[in-house]
Amino acid sequence: MSELHFTSPDGVSLNLRLPEQPTDTVPDYRSSVSPHKPTYQHTERAYSLPLPAVPSPTTRPFGNPTPVGLGGFLLANTPATITLLGWRDAGGPNGNESAAIGTFFYLGCLLEILCGIGEWINGETFNAAVFLILGGYFGASGAVLVPFYNALNGYGxxxxxxxxxxxTTAAAETxxxxxxxxxxxxxxxxxxxxxxxxxxxxxxxxxxxxxxxxxxxxxxxxxxxxxxxxxxxxxxxxxxxxxxxxxxxxxxxxxxxxxLLESVDFPYLLPVGDLSKYVKGRTEYLGRRRHKTSMSCGL
Structure with missing residues (x-):
């Protein structure tokens, strides 16, 4: 009678005793489980690694700067838009925006740049690019309206x-x-x-x-x-x-x-039409392709 002996790394062993001639009886087998003793490397690794920090859902190191940037943009752009439309003769016949110099500098420019820095700190690259660039735009728009910068007279x-x-004035304006x-x-x-x-x-x-x-x-x-x-x-x-x-x-x-509703944990949020579930990201797309490749190789 022949014997087969199998042992796993976890201490599980299986012994099979097979007869020399094929019979209809069930082969005699015995199994045993030995306690797994952790090695020194396992013990050292288990107790030397620090425990992962559990993030607290109620505390954040920094607030969300997005409402500040949106509010600054709105207070700078909306009055300027009314000036372009000429409502109640705002802006005069040529849509002059000189009355918006202060809002361009301190609401559009300053708040946008501060918000962009906050988004950059939070790791939001796209938001940071949008707010910082638009802040620079408002600063440039306000600068050409200030006589100190001599924007128009430079073409005199x-x-x-x-x-x-x-x-000379007509040529400069042109x-x-x-x-x-x-x-x-x-x-x-x-x-x-x-x-x-x-x-x-x-x-x-x-x-x-x-x-x-x-x-x-x-x-x-x-x-x-x-x-x-x-x-x-x-x-x-x-x-x-x-x-x-x-x-x-x-x-x-x-x-x-x-x-604003999201910042105060309002029970209802406004729908914005999420598109991320329809337009998949590059990392997700490559991850799926890599997963399919590995599965096909395994088969």
Missing amino acids: TTGATTTTTTT AYHDSYAIFLIFMGVLLLFFTIASVRLDICHVVLFACFTVCFPCLATSYFYMADGNDASARTFRIWGGIFSLAGSVILWYLFLGS
């Missing part, structure tokens, strides 16, 4: 062929409007990239960035018409830019309210 002698003050329009065009390109990236977030962010993507080219076209002296067309495109800016501001007020 460029392209002037006469010595009269009127001709060069200034054309130059500022180029800046607004590239702001539209930047917002287009934000729109593409926000497809991984939610519907509200996609529509928000899309509105401002259209707003900036409209404003740029308005400045081009102002440089050509076509005030009627300039006003038309300025109003269209204000309409898209107002649409984006309405969505932003909605997101601002949603962030």
Whole structure:
């Protein structure tokens, strides 16, 4: 009679006794379990590793800076949008935004930059990029309105062929409007990239960035018409830019309210149309492919 002996690393042993000739009887087998004694390496590893820290759900080292950035953007952009639309003669015939210098600097610029730094500390790269860049935009928009920076008078002698003050001023305004329009065009390109990236977030962010993507080219076209002296067309495109800016501001007020409700643990949250479950991330996609590859190799 032959015997087979199996032993596992955990101390489980199995002994089989097989007859020499095939029979209908059940083979005789015996099993035993020996206590597993941990080795020195196991004991040292178990007691030397520190216990993982248990995160507390009620305490956070820093607060969420998003409501601050959204509030600063709204208080700077919404009045400027009303100026573009010319409601109650705001902004005069040319949509002048000089009354918004303070809001551009201290609400749009300062709060956006502070919020962007907070998002960067929290590890939110996309939010940090959006808030920091928009904060810089508001700072630049406020700077060109301050006489100290001499934005308009810097073009006073460029392209002037006469010595009269009127001709020199007109040439300066033309060069200034054309130059500022180029800046607004590239702001539209930047917002287009934000729109593409926000497809991984939610519907509200996609529509928000899309509105401002259209707003900036409209404003740029308005400045081009102002440089050509076509005030009627300039006003038309300025109003269209204000309409898209107002649409984006309405969505932003909605997101601002949603962030405030979330910050106070409100029982109901506003829906934003989550898209992350439909547009999978790159790491998740590669993880699935790697998992499928390993399973196919194993089979």
